[in-house]
Amino acid sequence: MKKLFRLVSVIISSLALLVVLSACGSKALSAQNVVTRAKQSNTITWGVKADTKLFGLMDVKNGQIKGFEVDLAKAMTKQILGPKGKADFVQVTSSTRMPLLKNGNIDAIMATMTITPEREKQVDFTRSYFDAGQSLLVKKGSSVKNVKDLNKKGATVLGVVGSNSVQNVAKFAPKAKVLQLSDYAQAMTALRSGQGEALTTDNGILAGMAVENPGYVLVGGSFTKEPYGIAVNKGQTEFKADLNDALTKVEESGEYNKILKKWFGNVPGLNYKGMER
Incomplete structure (x- = not known):
């Protein structure tokens, strides 16, 4: 019985090893x-x-x-x-x-x-x-008319984590402060609550936000090619x-x-x- 038990154990161990090796050999x-x-x-x-x-x-x-x-x-x-x-x-x-x-x-x-x-x-x-092309979304009547205006008085611009639009702002408006949110819905909420003077990303995305949020407009045209x-x-x-x-x-x-x-x-x-x- 002991010999049979050892034999079964060896077989089970061997099968387990084959499964592991097979899994390791498969592609991710x-x-x-x-x-x-x-x-x-x-x-x-x-x-x-x-x-x-x-x-x-x-x-x-x-x-x-x-x-x-x-x-x-x-x-x-x-x-x-x-x-x-x-x-x-x-x-x-x-x-x-x-x-x-x-x-x-x-x-x-x-x-x-x-x-x-x-x-x-x-x-x-x-x-x-x-x-697309990067642009700015602001509240109607805002003093921000283009990306250069973000340099004035250390304006805060809102963006989204993982988007290259934030990096572009640093090139065109190096004096601007940047606040990054996890998604566009949160960024729009931040703009509406006055946490920033402008929200920046591609014009097509901003156009959709403007449609959903009357009183907010695109300004300054496109300052990049996206x-x-x-x-x-x-x-x-x-x-x-x-x-x-x-x-x-x-x-x-x-x-x-x-x-x-x-x-x-x-x-x-x-x-x-x-x-x-």
């Missing part, structure tokens, strides 16, 4: 081929904003995220996977989108993310799908190529302009015609 979720996995599940998982009107905003009535980027992601998913292809959406913020991608929780980021050299060290980007790209993990060459190809097909079919008009066609201060492709 983020390193797996996204195209292969997407075709097997017929699904692409996108990281999108849920607090950014016009681009991605949670509808409290049905719990669905709606916006330009959501509709574009759906259209591109069908181009890659076919008409029955499914787009899943995971809510991200400027500070959580990169970790979620790196961990493999999402396949791609389409969340008002500007293509920058610093970010390109960590992820790969598709070509731009939306050309091309939005879809981010994927390094090494996902095939997936990146498929995304670029899908974007081209959506543009050439006229579907891109239909989606653009749906979300930006009636926004004051934005010339959506100039954004068409």
Whole structure:
């Protein structure tokens, strides 16, 4: 019996070792081929904003995220996977989108993310799908008319953690104080409560805030160029190529302009015609 017990113990230990070795040899979720996995599940998982009107905003009535980027992601998913292809959406913020991608929780980021050299060290980007520009949102009648006015009297400008707009302010208005909030909803609340003279981010995002908050306006035009790209993990060459190809097909079919008009066609201060492709 003792010999039998030892034999069983050895077999169990060996099987456990094989399981461990097999697990160690498997690829991390983020390193797996996204195209292969997407075709097997017929699904692409996108990281999108849920607090950014016009681009991605949670509808409290049905719990669905709606916006330009959501509709574009759906259209591109069908181009890659076919008409029955499914787009899943995971809510991200400027500070959580990169970790979620790196961990493999999402396949791609389409969340008002500007293509920058610093970010390109960590992820790969598709070509731009939306050309934005940084601007300022202020209360009507504010003495702040452009970014240079933020230098006066050490004005406080509000931004969002993880957004490169805060870094841009430091270049254009080095004397300004910066208060960073976790998301755009909190930043807008801070502006309304007088914690800062201006809120800064890309003009498209600010336009959505202006629509929701009468009495607040965009000023100073755009003082940067902010091309939005879809981010994927390094090494996902095939997936990146498929995304670029899908974007081209959506543009050439006229579907891109239909989606653009749906979300930006009636926004004051934005010339959506100039954004068409």
